[in-house]
Amino acid sequence: MPDDHVTDPTAADLNAAEPVVTEPTRPDEHDNAYAGLLVNDAHWAFGTDFEDPLAGVDTTVPDGVEPSVLAGYCLMLGDDALVASERISEWCSRAPDLEEDIALANIALDLLGQARLLLARAAAADPSVVPALPGDSPVPDEDRLAFFRDDQQFRNVRLAELPGGDFAEIITRILLLATWRLALFERLTRSSDAVLAAVAAKGVKELTYHRDFAGRWFLTLAQGTDESRRRVIAALGELMPYWAELTETHPVEAAAAAAGAGVDPADVADEVDGVLGQVLSVSGVERPETAPRAGIQGRTGRDGVHTEALSRMLAETQSVARAHPRGRW
Numbered sequence: 001m002p003d004d005h006v007t008d009p010t011a012a013d014l015n016a017a018e019p020v021v022t023e024p025t026r027p028d029e030h031d032n033a034y035a036g037l038l039v040n041d042a043h044w045a046f047g048t049d050f051e052d053p054l055a056g057v058d059t060t061v062p063d064g065v066e067p068s069v070l071a072g073y074c075l076m077l078g079d080d081a082l083v084a085s086e087r088i089s090e091w092c093s094r095a096p097d098l099e100e101d102i103a104l105a106n107i108a109l110d111l112l113g114q115a116r117l118l119l120a121r122a123a124a125a126d127p128s129v130v131p132a133l134p135g136d137s138p139v140p141d142e143d144r145l146a147f148f149r150d151d152q153q154f155r156n157v158r159l160a161e162l163p164g165g166d167f168a169e170i171i172t173r174i175l176l177l178a179t180w181r182l183a184l185f186e187r188l189t190r191s192s193d194a195v196l197a198a199v200a201a202k203g204v205k206e207l208t209y210h211r212d213f214a215g216r217w218f219l220t221l222a223q224g225t226d227e228s229r230r231r232v233i234a235a236l237g238e239l240m241p242y243w244a245e246l247t248e249t250h251p252v253e254a255a256a257a258a259a260g261a262g263v264d265p266a267d268v269a270d271e272v273d274g275v276l277g278q279v280l281s282v283s284g285v286e287r288p289e290t291a292p293r294a295g296i297q298g299r300t301g302r303d304g305v306h307t308e309a310l311s312r313m314l315a316e317t318q319s320v321a322r323a324h325p326r327g328r329w
Helices: 009-016 067-089 098-125 141-147 167-188 194-222 226-242 251-258 265-283 308-317 319-323
Strands: none
Touching (some): 067 098, 141 319
16 A cells, blocks of 8 residues: 655655556545555565566665664565465455455555565665575566575564464454554664665555454454354464564564664564553453463574474465576566
């Protein structure tokens, strides 16, 4: 969802790098689940026939920020968005009605757009993170990062990758991820890295809609039938063990925050817990008392340690690109 009223010069430059289109007038794009589908935005798809998403944007790494740290931090945020987008897009044609079907597809597209920009930023900050392909391959850097890394090289939180459940589960997952990611992005708008700040400014509106959409549906399900309430409570119980991982600080996140480019997720822990608590209270749902899901020797998604679900998902989503590394799409 592009921002039609950007005032920040950097954000304006970032939007200017995307195709210019004439959009229909609408009072509030978040009131219309179809609004994002009316825009020929650069977040529509990956491929070789797209312009560089950061074309015309100053990608100079700020003073005091290590390029490897900035790239690693962008990979974390980009992988969160990419993997969550894949999981949410699995609901295309499966939602309870057409409007929710389109809304979920739109949320997935928003996250895909964020992933594209963040992976491109990672590549621009430190080209060494980009997988090598045959010399004549036309695959752009962000696609190489999306389709030519193994699961151990992905840095997303595990909550994003879990295999899909029912409608209550995907709503609960979006609620948890969007509540946390929105808090990060609101602070990230003040990043010393101009590109990250612009990506965050663009993403705040999108994530606000994601959180509100999921919050309204969570309330509806919790106060609906006995069956819908049972399902949403069960979904919360299954997902909450992964909640603590969202606000655990990885050394790369700490370094990025210390340099002024990133946000320490621990700094938003109280805020996201408070927002989630409000949703649960209004919905009449108690927070489940579940132990955090442990990693392997203290290592979790940020370290490249994932559930089996991620490798299975990547085997499917990466198969065509890997079979044709010189292909043009």
